[in-house]
Amino acid sequence: MTTPQTKDQSTKDGLSVDTFLSELRLIQETSSKRIALIGSRHISFTHQQLIEMLAYALALSGNHIITSGASGTNFAAIKGVQRANPGNLTVILPQTLDQQASESREQLSTLPSVQEHPERRALSLAQAGELCYREIVDECQQLICFLYHGSTTLKETIAYAHEQHKIVTSFYLD
DSSP: OOOHHHHHHHHHTTOOHHHHHHHHHHHHHSOOOEEEEEEOSOOOHHHHHHHHHHHHHHHHTTOEEEEOSOSTHHHHHHHHHHHHOGGGEEEEOSSOGGGSOHHHHHHHTTOSOEEOOGGGTTSOHHHHHHHHHHHHHHHOSEEEEEEOTTOHHHHHHHHHHHHTTOEEEEEEOO
């Protein structure tokens, strides 16, 4: 049973805890799989905690999580998987480790599986990011995406995942 404060908080943040938990149950009922967990860099602390908890639960139940190296959603996903089982994590960077923000570089340097793309060094981050998200979708069976209604690149990634016949779960944060 949720307290009124928790219920208000989940509605205010745009993410229903009941929806979140039912999606988690659905995911956990199936056998382990390769799940891409990506999303916005700009998320609230509450969303960060929920994403970290989801990533932790997914990795703990044997799923392999694929994400990128940016702050926000990806950072929370990495944190959750690190707590559960770092061996169940693959991070695909849009470019190279050197091109990541210093706080991301520090976290990423401790991970066992980080894939860099030096051939994308000359591309803008937006261009490299689009290629990175397509690669992540190609590697997964299911995509879980946390985004805002104005998140163009993430919406395009979701459309691409649908075209590739992936299972897609979208959580809109606004």
